[in-house]
Amino acid sequence: METPENVTDARMTARVSNAEIADKFERLADLLELQDDNPFRVRAYRNAARVIEGLPRPLAEMLAAGEDLDELPGIGAAIAEKIATIVKTGKLPALAEAAKTTPLVLTDLMRIPGLGPKRVRELYETLDVKSAADITRAAKSGELAQLPGFGEKLAGKIADAVAHLSPEQKRFRLADAEKLAAPLVEYLKGLAGVKRVVVAGSLRRRRETVGDIDILVTAGRGAGILDKLKRFDGIRRVVSSGDTRATVIVAMNLQVDVRVVPEASFGAALYYFTGSKAHNVAVRRIAQGKGLKLNEYGLYRGDTRIAGKSEDEVAKKLGLAWIPPELREDAGEIEAAAHGRLPELVTLEALRGDLHSHTTASDGHASLREMAEAAREQGYAYLAVTDHTRSTRIAHGLDPKRLSRQFAEIDALNETFKGFRLLKSAETDILEDGSLDLPDEVLAEMDFVLGTVHAHFELPAARQTQRLLKAFDNPYLSGLAHPTARQIGEREPIRLDFDRVCEAAAERGIFLEVNGQPARLDLDASRCRRATELGVKLAISSDSHSAAGLETIRFGVDQARRGWVGKKDVVNTRSLRSLRGILRRP
């Protein structure tokens, strides 16, 4: 029996988030770099910050559970101890120590394009520059250009960068970045001499947000692609442009890097340009260990190129299996590829149906029939209709009476289908006390029950966890929709003991959803990975509110793949018969 008391322990009250811890190490790296400290030490801190940011669980919770943090990649005894100190005191003494001689505010200046540690230090030591406003002043007075190594042009560029400084560097949702990149990709494809145009970088890795766009072009010599690129009318500004690479700014202030390589280097260039940086570094180290050199032009033994045409060729020569781009984050995929242990990732094609959709009955824009037809066109065997329930008034949530009418309508429609079924369900509110928004006799009418948190996002972790566990105790509940309720860039995930929720879900056979709405992508990739490690089954769903919206399920597939999720982990890769076998009934 679960009580609030036995989920209220130290790990639940932790206030220092992983993001804050990562930021402290990032700042420490900045300060040490300003102080010209050992660059490898600096890199170690940055590396640790990156690892910390990608963790699925709060470090505070892992510490409370007695886990050894120095088993995490890139985190050794020294950093593990520093993390423990931060969790305990909220402070990183090494950071305070470094800030004694180098003001912490200087780390903000290092975020300005064109300013790195050397230039910031020069600005500070010579002109006592400590802020963006100081830079503007120094530029106006002409002092900036007088600094050694600066000059008129550089001073102008820096002043310009300061003037166009946005409050924080913006990242774009994956779906938005895709749309913004499309016209430029089409334009490049249409240019004479162009052989291939491929999107690489974080967009190819399908990261949930994208900071800039990388496009790889193969073309014959002298095709002048980068000159023609500048004539594309969607380009606002050219940041830099050389023989093989150009950086431009397009709509929404989005940065696009275009790289042109010869066809023979396509594979090596695609590998290099896809990243991530950490993955590339690790793979190049493997090359180095074999006495080879890997760069964007190929894999070399001495001056001889031994691979480069395709990614597969490069990987093979390094003794690795080809790694899907979604996994290239230096998070264990390289070891797995070396030992033939890469997971067989779920694919869009493997999905047999969709377990989350809405109709005009609640806040959708298509009728039952229209949704069914769209699902059949998609090749699905089933589509669950999961309109909102009465507590979600803003979405015209359904009460038992309206639901029962909908179920009758679904029954009638199903009579007309062959090889396809609409499933009766509802996106049922989990109320603050963990009870469901509908009585059991209504839940009993459904093919399965989907539960979700739509209000009271701010509960403390212990209560939020307890709320979900209580909902899981309802024998009708089969799945949990958008489990953390986060919205990218708008709402933080609800606080809960994620492992505990996963353990309970695994025990009871409740699936967690990977919601494909571009603003949600919930579970996120790292939680997908953690959940499946703990034996939880997932459903990848569109949460579509229109017929066309069914296609957003692919963004859910992307995140599941990034989370190492295999076909067998996903319930809606099953046939309807097999799916029915695992949906809960009392």
Add this chain to the structure above:
DNA sequence: GCCGTTTTCGGCCCGACTGTTTTCAGTCG
């Protein structure tokens, strides 16, 4: 500061572009 199919010490990815330079430093990805 981290890490180990050479290593518990001695390494630590690699190249493009810019602007400042008389041959390269700084920044970026």
